[in-house]
Amino acid sequence: MVGQILFIIVAAITLLMALGTVVARNLFHAALFLVGVFFGIAVLFIMLEAEFLGAAQIIIYIGAIATLIVFAIMLSKNVMGKEAGAYNRQWYLAMGGVVFFFLLMGWLLIQMPFAQVSAEVPADAISQIGQGFVGHFVVPFEVASVLLLVALVGAIMLARERNS
Amino acid sequence: MTVPLTWYLIFATALFSIGFFAVLARRNAIAVLMGVELMLNAVNVNLVAFWRYLTPEDLSGQIFVVFVFAVAAAEAAVGLALMISIYRTRKTINVDEINELRL
Numbered sequence: 001m002v003g004q005i006l007f008i009i010v011a012a013i014t015l016l017m018a019l020g021t022v023v024a025r026n027l028f029h030a031a032l033f034l035v036g037v038f039f040g041i042a043v044l045f046i047m048l049e050a051e052f053l054g055a056a057q058i059i060i061y062i063g064a065i066a067t068l069i070v071f072a073i074m075l076s077k078n079v080m081g082k083e084a085g086a087y088n089r090q091w092y093l094a095m096g097g098v099v100f101f102f103l104l105m106g107w108l109l110i111q112m113p114f115a116q117v118s119a120e121v122p123a124d125a126i127s128q129i130g131q132g133f134v135g136h137f138v139v140p141f142e143v144a145s146v147l148l149l150v151a152l153v154g155a156i157m158l159a160r161e162r163n164s
Numbered sequence: 165m166t167v168p169l170t171w172y173l174i175f176a177t178a179l180f181s182i183g184f185f186a187v188l189a190r191r192n193a194i195a196v197l198m199g200v201e202l203m204l205n206a207v208n209v210n211l212v213a214f215w216r217y218l219t220p221e222d223l224s225g226q227i228f229v230v231f232v233f234a235v236a237a238a239e240a241a242v243g244l245a246l247m248i249s250i251y252r253t254r255k256t257i258n259v260d261e262i263n264e265l266r267l
Binding site for chain 1 (some may be wrong): 166167169170171172173174175177178179181182183184185186189190191192194195197199201202205208212213215216217218219220221223224225226227229230231233234235236237238239240241243244245246247248249251252257258259262264
């Protein structure tokens with residue numbers, strides 16, 4: 001019961017923050033709302049007993065990606081006229097499509113029977129994740145590291161000054 | 165374990181829908197990238213919820229979420245570098261005006 005109330009509070013705050021991200025005219029405010037969403041999702045991960053992912057969510061998303069977004073906003077400041085509006089001309093079509101998508105998915109999810117099990121999380125879950133990275137999932141792990149290296153080099157190449 | 169799995173899934177669907185709306189309707193390209201981040205986070209919530217409620221003894225669900233983290237970080241880095249590059253050459257990051265495949 002306590003868990004349900006906690007979930008409703010955290011989910012409501014996170015969804016309000018997400019709406020703030022989409023609605024905010026000022027991009028910097030949108031980025032701050034986005035940090036709130038990331039934090040709420042980290043809380044949900046910890047409620048789902050995935051403590052490692054909760055910590056990783058805070059370190060990677062709030063520590064790195066949100067900072068990156070704030071930097072990009074600072075480097076491209078004052079480009080959007082306030083009077084031009086935050087949304088394009090098809091925004092009502094997008095709104096209708098998204099609401100339809102949400103209602104359809106919600107209807108399907110409520111009807112869907114899931115084969116839930118009541119097993120406990122293993123006590124050595126974090127060490128099992130680490131062994132998974134160097135065991136069964138070693139090839140995707142190495143590919144992900146190469147992907148990050150390529151993204152690093154590519155981001156530097158794209159963002160540097162052309163004629164300096 | 166008192167929270168039903170369906171609540172998590174509906175929460176993730178709502179978050180995905182909000183991010184999807186940002187991708188479809190916002191005019192600023194950085195706001196579009198923020199919508200993509202919201203959608204990736206919604207998928208992560210789905211993966212962790214399915215892992216916890218359906219196969220808690222098999223940690224593959226959490227490992228997949230870590231891969232989504234890596235791809236999201238790469239996407240944000242390259243996407244934001246592209247925005248800065250486009251802003252330098254075009255002086256705009258309005259996605260309505262970036263519609264030519266040349267300088």
